[in-house]
Amino acid sequence: MLRVSKALRMAENAAKRIKMSSPVTIGTHNGHFHADEALAVHMLRQLPTYQGAKLVRTRDPAVLATCHTVVDVGGEYDPARNRFDHHQRGFATTFPGRPTKLSSAGLVFLHFGRALIAQKTGASPEAAETDPDVALLHHKLYESFVEAMDAHDNGISAYDAAALAAAGIEKRFANGGFSLASVVARLNPNWNDPVPSDPDEAQRAEDARFELASARIGEEFDRDLDYYVRAWLPARAVVKAAFDKRAEHDPEGRVLVFEGTSAPWKDHLYSLEEGKPGVLYVLYPENPGPGAKWRVQCVPVSKDSFESRKPLPEAWRGFRDQELDGITGISGCVFVHAAGFIGGNATFEGAKAMALKALES
Template sequence: MAGAKGMKVVTHSGTFHADDVFAFSILREALGPFEFARTRDSALIESADLVFDVGGTYDVARGRYDHHMRDLPRRPDGTPYSSVGLIWRDFGRNALPNFIQGIDEDLLDAIWQDIDTGFILAIDQADNGVASISQGHLSLLIEAFNPTWASDQSYDDAFLEAADFARDILVRACRQAHAEAQAQSLVLAAARKARDPRVIVLNRKLPWEKAVFEGGLRDLLFIIYPNEDATAWYCRTIPPEPNSFGQRLSLPEAWRGLQEEEFSRVAGIDDGVFCHPSGFICGARSQESAVRLAEKAIAGGP
């Protein structure tokens, strides 16, 4: 449905929820300007080109994206879709270049998937009552834009205000997903260049865990990277699984808790900085020494 000028898009009137608000925000970026109405008038719904979250029909070929029926559309894992899940599925990829200026085209699918599973899915679950909603949940924040009984604001105006807020959230979520996908690409590229698959050297500090576990870097034991101003280089152990405090290979016991000259002497380098008492990270003032620490740890230290 590219080229949306003159297209009529409809959703329901009255109280709104996160799924219809976010769906609208996505469609604005994917389609560009279109005629929009919030209504429950069956004639207006029938004449629209695209209808979401109302109408009682799910039919992609006809541009119908409701999910309030007995035989409702579901994700491959059985989770019911809400309107935003359906709209993101079919229009999210077209919206992404407007959420992220200069997006890497080769990362588009990865970013779309990250947003779908890490952001959109939670709204689907909340809207369909298949997950509990705690205070402060994104869905409740969006619902807070609905006018109170004492307000003079119209529901339509409040909806558009909520949609602008939702767009800002989507932009930031997409930027984060883009940065994470870029980091994953850089880490995997560094792994391909590594002389030893057990040690990766990064030229800057990057989030690396996702690349390690989703990229299949099973042999990796240590990752080397600088601090923000490159005045120190870290040698970091790899955990056995995501978010674990364990280590595939711990740093030598003899190094742990030592600093500066004492650490340098025991580790056999000239510019050591420290070794954490738990043996998961140590540091030196040069990349060469940080790599040497990894090599010594693999060889059994000290």
């Protein structure tokens, strides 16, 4: 409790400093806060226009009218006037190519996401709308991070509830506490927490909690943005180079080989295949050092699936070392997982031989 109280005081003091120093004001609603406006406010504050922006949390239309930008309240979606609400009747805006109705987070990311990404990649503000890497990252970050916020805030389930019920599928355990929306929700006051009698003091305490929530979800967003810019995007070049050379290892292009270094490959492989699945096995060294062992990994039918397009032969599964050598007829075998989705060999030549033999099975 002491640590929470201290954090709240620190956030409150930070909010006070912001309110005293910045001419730009972001408005959002007061009361119970949610992940979407917490993220929307964080994203805006990363941009030069909103550096140190002060925050006003109110539902008073007269006060909101004085704000430079308003998110998640006000009943207006008008980007020309920096109004980004999604609660009004008839609102149905979605991110290009995606079906989910936007929340305030999605609206802010739709209009400001490219600028955020360009700022991170070092692209010029002028190039933000035309740079292909910025466009690729804009779509990827929306699908991987922001869309879930939009769906949650708009009451859209990840799966069709009727279809699940018809199929007799039930959840095996509760997982609601693991979402970012739940992380933000837990920072709201409890229903029975004491409330200061002074309305201004009560609002300051509530605002301080919101500042914590915005920083918390913002930290996760920033980590995702950093990963996709610094690791995911550079991996695309590595995967494309291997994809372009796949016929060197198998005339039908069913074996992908990373020479010297591996990289996150699933997203990029599925994209490069353009809806025409062909690669069945991916070969890569366990580490970039000399003498590294090699892995043979089966390509899943989809990114999040445990089902392989073509598992390693059943007769190999669960065996190791010399016993596996004898079964496969290939020397240097290390293992094949009991589920058949991955195996290993001491050398590249051995790993390639395992993949080619598996293709024949």
